[in-house]
Amino acid sequence: MKKISLVAMIALAALSFQACNNAAKDSKETADSVNAVKDTTTNGSTGIAVAEMDAKFATDAANAGMAEVAAGKMALEKATNPQVKEFAGMMVMDHTKANEELMAIAKTKNITLPTAPDEEHQKKAAELEKKSGKEFDKAYVDAMVDGHKKVASMLEDASKNCKDMELMAFATKILPTVKAHLAKIEAIQASMK
Template identity: 80%
Template structure:
């Protein structure tokens, strides 16, 4: 009996270790994988109400939005430049609102969204957070310019190419806000040089 218990414990340990090794996928990759296997011909618990490209658009935008909020919180606390600090606060407020709107749409469409920014965004946040003073402000501003250009391009594409009307409307509504953020952060960047 002791040998059997020991064997079962070793097997369970091996399974747990294997499960930990498979955790390499980040939240966004996991959400994309879940959405990819959902049936697009039905809705409900097993189906998804949008095609795979629209679901990927939703996960990409959610990922970027969560990253903006996370970095915004850091900038609101850590930035030394008052404009950068205020911009960080605005990111938290505006992107939290957009994230909530997207989550509500995703729920009605049975789209699984990531629960945290992907590894790339987390690494970028850690790299920026490690800086202090003017170096932090500059790194944050550079990341926001780059990030907002990418998100604006995503939303531009979504506003034209999403097949789902709710996602298309979300992209169309959110795009001017992101473009305004981009203009503001580019002006801050210019003023810092």
């Protein structure tokens, strides 16, 4: 009986230590992990229908799109500059539409997308939430310039390098809109200095 108790305690301790080492993954990390383990060799409903890098592009694009919508909604409530509010409305509308289009493609390709922005974007949103007035406007505009530069680069790469034709077409279609957003937010940023 003592041996069984000792074995049970050792097993419980081992599980506890293992649980401590598994930090909670954010939604994007979880989606990337699920996509990485899907069987890529089957043609049925269990396999992912695209290359691993294409699936990663889809999760990255979904993550960025959700972050843009969330930040845009926050700016609609908190921004004081009318140009910033107008831009935020455009972010919510355009990125919601792009997110829906990407979700439809992902569904047909059996790609798991994140359900919420990743930890990095959530941290930035929390910092933004603490600001108000002109300080909020400036921080939001700076974040949008930075974010749109990164997304434009990601889309440009995907429009040339995706192996899946639908994802490549999606990136090619969305890229001009993101570049237009970048030009508009850079103009707003310049007018605020």
